[in-house]
Amino acid sequence: MKRTHYCGELNERHEGERVLLQGWVNRRRDLGGLVFLDLRDRTGLVQVVVDPESPAFAAADRVRGEYVLVVEGAVRARPADQVNPELATGRVEVAAERIEVLNEAETPPFPVDASWRGEDDPAERVNEDLRLKYRYLDLRRKPMLDRLRLRHAVIKAIWDFLSDEGFVQVETPFLTRSTPEGARDFLVPSRLEPGKFYALPQSPQLFKQMLMIAGVDRYFQIARCFRDEDLRADRQPDFTQLDLEMSFVAQEDIWEVNERLVAHVFREALGVELPLPFPRMPYREALERYGSDKPDTRFGLELEPADALFAESDFNAFRGVLEDGGVVRGLRAPAELSRKQIAGLEEVARRYGAKGLAWVKVGGEGLTGGIAKFLDAGALRAWGARPGETVLFVADRWNTALEALGQVRLALADILGVERSGWNFLWVVDFPLLEWDSDLELWTYMHHPFTSPHPEDLPLLETDPGRVRAQAYDLVLNGTEVGGGSIRIHRRELQQKMFDVLGIPHKEAEEKFGFFLEALRYGAPPHGGIAWGLDRFLALMSGAASIREVIPFPKNQSGRDPLTGAPAPVSPEQLAELHLKIEE
RNA sequence: GGCCCCGUGGUGUAGUCGGUUAACACACCCGCCUGUCACGUGGGAGAUCGCGGGUUCGAGUCCCGUCGGGGCCGCCA
Numbered sequence: 001m002k003r004t005h006y007c008g009e010l011n012e013r014h015e016g017e018r019v020l021l022q023g024w025v026n027r028r029r030d031l032g033g034l035v036f037l038d039l040r041d042r043t044g045l046v047q048v049v050v051d052p053e054s055p056a057f058a059a060a061d062r063v064r065g066e067y068v069l070v071v072e073g074a075v076r077a078r079p080a081d082q083v084n085p086e087l088a089t090g091r092v093e094v095a096a097e098r099i100e101v102l103n104e105a106e107t108p109p110f111p112v113d114a115s116w117r118g119e120d121d122p123a124e125r126v127n128e129d130l131r132l133k134y135r136y137l138d139l140r141r142k143p144m145l146d147r148l149r150l151r152h153a154v155i156k157a158i159w160d161f162l163s164d165e166g167f168v169q170v171e172t173p174f175l176t177r178s179t180p181e182g183a184r185d186f187l188v189p190s191r192l193e194p195g196k197f198y199a200l201p202q203s204p205q206l207f208k209q210m211l212m213i214a215g216v217d218r219y220f221q222i223a224r225c226f227r228d229e230d231l232r233a234d235r236q237p238d239f240t241q242l243d244l245e246m247s248f249v250a251q252e253d254i255w256e257v258n259e260r261l262v263a264h265v266f267r268e269a270l271g272v273e274l275p276l277p278f279p280r281m282p283y284r285e286a287l288e289r290y291g292s293d294k295p296d297t298r299f300g301l302e303l304e305p306a307d308a309l310f311a312e313s314d315f316n317a318f319r320g321v322l323e324d325g326g327v328v329r330g331l332r333a334p335a336e337l338s339r340k341q342i343a344g345l346e347e348v349a350r351r352y353g354a355k356g357l358a359w360v361k362v363g364g365e366g367l368t369g370g371i372a373k374f375l376d377a378g379a380l381r382a383w384g385a386r387p388g389e390t391v392l393f394v395a396d397r398w399n400t401a402l403e404a405l406g407q408v409r410l411a412l413a414d415i416l417g418v419e420r421s422g423w424n425f426l427w428v429v430d431f432p433l434l435e436w437d438s439d440l441e442l443w444t445y446m447h448h449p450f451t452s453p454h455p456e457d458l459p460l461l462e463t464d465p466g467r468v469r470a471q472a473y474d475l476v477l478n479g480t481e482v483g484g485g486s487i488r489i490h491r492r493e494l495q496q497k498m499f500d501v502l503g504i505p506h507k508e509a510e511e512k513f514g515f516f517l518e519a520l521r522y523g524a525p526p527h528g529g530i531a532w533g534l535d536r537f538l539a540l541m542s543g544a545a546s547i548r549e550v551i552p553f554p555k556n557q558s559g560r561d562p563l564t565g566a567p568a569p570v571s572p573e574q575l576a577e578l579h580l581k582i583e584e
Numbered sequence: 585g586g587c588c589c590c591g592u593g594g595u596g597u598a599g600u601c602g603g604u605u606a607a608c609a610c611a612c613c614c615g616c617c618u619g620u621c622a623c624g625u626g627g628g629a630g631a632u633c634g635c636g637g638g639u640u641c642g643a644g645u646c647c648c649g650u651c652g653g654g655g656c657c658g659c660c661a
């Protein structure tokens with residue numbers, strides 16, 4: 001006889017039915033003559049009762065937590081005073097007539113049962129490396145299973161929506177060619193060609209562009225990507241993107257499809273309706289108002305220009321910055337901050353490149369503390385400061401000042417306990433095409449070298465490259481970048497010009513991207529697309545603190561997998577076959 | 585490469601100013617218990633305090649080093 005029901009679906013409608021359940025023992029309560037077992041499968045728990053007279057009693061007596069059982073018996077209503085309202089199946093129980101132990105189990109190194117009873121889960125506080133080492137046990141916990149299912153629901157919603165919109169899913173290779181731009185590649189040595197290497201893709205970028213040249217027109221892929229860089233709470237060496245690309249489109253077309261896709265995903269997976277369209281905010285505005293190219297717009301505390309306050313002041317540090325072409329920006333904290341809090345915020349500012357954090361408290365009478373003696377109370381009042389506020393200032397180069405103060409803004413929101421709820425999506429648009437690399441002393445791309453400049457700004461490419469806007473955009477959710485894309489260059493001449501501006505010699509471009517430059521010769525259509533960081537997306541959707549919580553088998557911060565022990569040494573024979581020698 | 589935080593039974597923690605046998609909760613094992621559902625109750629086992637060195641009459645505690653874990657900066661087109 002096969003399983004007739006899942007544990008969690010039983011209710012009073014099944015009363016009197018004979019059922020066969022299979023699952024794990026979540027919890028065992030032995031009352032001496034009477035044994036209760038909470039049987040668990042992926043749907044939930046149901047209480048199994050074993051009477052001493054039952055033929056199942058001997059088995060129930062030896063059963064322990066996490067044993068795997070077959071339970072056969074009859075569903076019966078619990079007496080009114082024995083109903084457990086905390087349990088979905090709490091109005092019924094299964095009177096066991098037969099219990100078969102399919103497997104025994106050792107006691108897990110950390111508890112996996114609590115979350116299934118809807119209780120505070122002690123496993124949430126267990127050392128994460130231990131959870132990763134026994135991930136198959138960790139994944140038995142309900143919140144982990146819920147996140148696996150959320151991931152499934154989101155990916156299904158993506159497939160459904162994009163299929164209906166005419167997108168074709170295409171798989172691109174894992175073993176490909178190293179393109180030494182951007183992140184460090186993971187390399188795979190070639191056995192057949194000594195000294196040569198495959199690289200794992202950092203993204204399917206060039207393949208999806210070639211699919212556009214092939215005429216696929218609309219492509220998507222749930223694509224695994226690989227980058228050999230240091231890890232973070234929101235970064236793994238292998239991670240998943242939703243990658244998509246469209247032909248004969250402008251930026252707005254891509255935004256529009258993606259907005260509807262996001263809305264569909266939220267509706268299907270979370271039951272949340274998102275208002276469309278998402279706001280669109282130019283990069284410069286995002287920096288000026290929020291000090292970030294991924295602003296958290298769920299709260300105010302916006303930054304404000306404060307150059308005029310210091311242009312004539314005796315505060316030499318700031319006036320000097322202004323005279324050197326820098327800027328001063330201010331942030332009004334609607335509270336009287338303590339010295340300790342200000343010191344903490346200053347540390348944040350310094351970590352992000354500011355020389356310091358100037359501050360002043362606005363009282364009913366006048367200004368106190370910090371740089372009060374350099375400022376005029378009337379002028380500060382006219383600037384917008386209000387009594388009771390602590391005003392914070394940073395002076396530096398434009399982007400340093402804004403980014404540092406933007407980080408101070410986020411830290412301040414934490415200090416003030418600012419309410420941050422909801423789903424604030426927005427498009428950050430009009431990114432600069434290039435940024436100046438002061439170390440290498442040349443212009444470098446901000447997105448990637450295949451990003452199309454804004455047509456209006458093309459003439460600036462040779463005269464004032466820093467002012468050229470790109471047709472590039474990021475999708476931002478609650479202060480996190482969850483996607484980024486661009487309209488690509490589809491004409492070979494312009495692509496060549498980009499390499500020139502970037503200082504990449506023809507020969508080098510030919511070596512690295514020759515195959516792609518050649519593809520551009522054969523009628524490449526205008527095209528563009530986007531890639532979502534699917535793991536970050538899921539982490540935000542599920543309220544997880546790190547993307548490791550939404551990845552079934554992640555690496556720890558050292559890039560190790562405590563479960564498999566990867567990376568691990570290999571045999572000398574394997575090395576020899578690959579023509580590799582390890583340097584001690 | 586850099587900054588910060590954390591390593592004590594299986595798990596989570598306590599351990600004061602360096603001082604006797606390292607404490608508590610949960611989990612685990614055994615006994616008792618027929619309506620529990622975080623069952624109850626009685627008993628038991630279980631830690632050389634990540635590792636190495638130093639200071640000291642004496643180190644979980646102080647110092648140095650090292651290893652491991654986490655957060656961040658750099659880096660991540």
